[in-house]
Amino acid sequence: MNNGARPYISVRGLYKSFGGKPVLQGVDFDVHEGQTLVILGGSGQGKSVILRHLNGLVAPDRGEIWIEGRSLTGLSEDQLYDVRRKVAMVFQLGALFDSETVYGNISYPLRELGTMSEKTMAARVAELLAMVDLKGIERLYPAELSGGMKKRVALARAIALEPRAVLYDEPTTGLDPIVTVHINELIRNLQRRLGFTSVVVTHDLKSAFTVGDRFALLDEGRIRFSGTAEEVRNTGDRLMQEFLRAAF
Amino acid sequence: MAQAFRRFLEQLGDVGLLTRECARQALRRPFEGDLLIEQLDSVGVRSLNVVNLTAIFTGMVLALQMGQFLARFGAKIYISRVMGLSLFREMGPVLTALMIGARVGAGITAEIGSMKVTEQIDAMRALASSPVKKLVVPRVVATVMMMPVLTIISDAVGLIGGLIIAVTQLGLGAGYFFTSMVQNTRLGDLTSGLGKSVFFGYLIAIIACSKGLGATGGADGVGRATTSAVVAAAIGVLVSDFFLTKLFLAIG
Numbered sequence: 207m208n209n210g211a212r213p214y215i216s217v218r219g220l221y222k223s224f225g226g227k228p229v230l231q232g233v234d235f236d237v238h239e240g241q242t243l244v245i246l247g248g249s250g251q252g253k254s255v256i257l258r259h260l261n262g263l264v265a266p267d268r269g270e271i272w273i274e275g276r277s278l279t280g281l282s283e284d285q286l287y288d289v290r291r292k293v294a295m296v297f298q299l300g301a302l303f304d305s306e307t308v309y310g311n312i313s314y315p316l317r318e319l320g321t322m323s324e325k326t327m328a329a330r331v332a333e334l335l336a337m338v339d340l341k342g343i344e345r346l347y348p349a350e351l352s353g354g355m356k357k358r359v360a361l362a363r364a365i366a367l368e369p370r371a372v373l374y375d376e377p378t379t380g381l382d383p384i385v386t387v388h389i390n391e392l393i394r395n396l397q398r399r400l401g402f403t404s405v406v407v408t409h410d411l412k413s414a415f416t417v418g419d420r421f422a423l424l425d426e427g428r429i430r431f432s433g434t435a436e437e438v439r440n441t442g443d444r445l446m447q448e449f450l451r452a453a454f
Numbered sequence: 455m456a457q458a459f460r461r462f463l464e465q466l467g468d469v470g471l472l473t474r475e476c477a478r479q480a481l482r483r484p485f486e487g488d489l490l491i492e493q494l495d496s497v498g499v500r501s502l503n504v505v506n507l508t509a510i511f512t513g514m515v516l517a518l519q520m521g522q523f524l525a526r527f528g529a530k531i532y533i534s535r536v537m538g539l540s541l542f543r544e545m546g547p548v549l550t551a552l553m554i555g556a557r558v559g560a561g562i563t564a565e566i567g568s569m570k571v572t573e574q575i576d577a578m579r580a581l582a583s584s585p586v587k588k589l590v591v592p593r594v595v596a597t598v599m600m601m602p603v604l605t606i607i608s609d610a611v612g613l614i615g616g617l618i619i620a621v622t623q624l625g626l627g628a629g630y631f632f633t634s635m636v637q638n639t640r641l642g643d644l645t646s647g648l649g650k651s652v653f654f655g656y657l658i659a660i661i662a663c664s665k666g667l668g669a670t671g672g673a674d675g676v677g678r679a680t681t682s683a684v685v686a687a688a689i690g691v692l693v694s695d696f697f698l699t700k701l702f703l704a705i706g
Contacts, residue, residue, distance in 0.1 A: 314583075
């Protein structure tokens with residue numbers, strides 16, 4: 207899928223410590239345009255920390271991140287806004303604004319643009335809700351939604367500005383198996399329909415195989431293994447095999 | 455001890471950096487008028503009951519204590535002068551600040567803190583908007599604007615409390631109480647109290663926002679941040695009151 211083209215997201219030699227405790231110790235990977243990379247790993251390995259580097263929510267101690275060939279190093283918070291409009295993020299628990307309705311949440315990034323009329327915005331919100339298989343819930347508050355609905359609304363909010371890439375932090379954690387299947391299908395369908403690049407962080411290998419094109423296993427702060435689904439199944443890597451055994 | 459001092463300096467640094475970012479975002483367009491009005495209502499209008507209740511009982515207690523004390527020297531007729539001075543310069547701004555610190559400060563930290571631990575602050579940043587502009591600026595500006603207003607109301611209600619005691623317990627006339635107070639209170643007494651209240655408003659809101667943005671963990675972390683914000687705001691108000699009093703006395 208990469209055809210030798212420049213990667214959309216590129217990470218080289220990423221190091222990050224928190225309170226003196228090293229979390230990332232030289233992470234390298236590329237994600238090509240339209241591709242879905244799944245980062246696998248156990249809890250507390252730093253998967254979400256990697257994701258937060260990709261839109262500049264966290265700055266690296268060392269290393270470089272390039273988005274569309276532009277380095278994020280040294281960019282101010284204001285300059286990062288441009289990156290974040292292109293690289294959206296879906297948070298683990300949705301991170302919907304409690305004080306806003308579903309409409310308020312999804313229209314938030316559109317309103318921030320300051321160029322859209324209320325009427326156009328309402329039509330766009332309805333269109334986005336339809337994309338995530340929800341309709342007529344604009345007036346509900348996040349507290350009135352189920353876990354699966356929150357994830358869908360969070361996804362609708364993330365794609366509101368038609369980003370070029372979407373980062374998913376544990377998109378199926380805390381959902382029952384049926385809803386998990388629906389969310390995975392939704393992620394896959396949206397990715398195919400809209401053609402954006404995706405990075406998914408998960409410890410759920412079943413979900414990973416549904417949504418991913420390539421897979422990277424994070425262990426002790428480094429990418430220990432990376433490859434396609436076929437390569438994952440045939441690898442001799444001990445930890446990857448343990449993951450496979452535990453999942454299937 | 456050294457660690458506690460280091461932590462204090464770090465927190466001071468956080469407040470300083472947040473102040474700078476708050477000033478930068480406050481001057482940037484678009485101005486968030488709706489959010490400011492919402493906060494003016496939350497900080498000001500909804501604090502009226504607690505401020506009034508505190509003020510009236512403070513005024514009544516002050517009049518009772520002062521009346522008893524001054525009566526020993528046959529000087530209870532001076533009660534309105536003493537009350538005017540104490541309420542305008544000290545009791546009004548400080549007690550209002552302590553009540554607002556507890557009510558509004560705690561509310562701000564709990565709200566921003568729970569947004570922080572549920573990743574809503576990160577979501578705002580990820581959606582290319584500034585949490586400082588959306589959350590901190592309206593709260594700081596509203597608290598700075600409402601504190602002098604609440605202080606004036608508190609001064610007036612406190613005087614009414616004092617008046618009730620002066621008339622019913624000390625046998626003074628209402629007319630005399632007010633005339634004596636107005637004749638012997640300078641505009642500087644009122645303005646120094648209002649000047650203090652503006653600074654207290656800034657202090658309460660910026661500490662509360664900083665603690666909220668620094669909250670970690672879950673509900674427990676938000677609880678700790680909230681307690682810490684109320685304590686820090688109260689200490690900040692009492693310590694800065696000393697220096698502001700010195701300043702206002704020096705400039706007359």
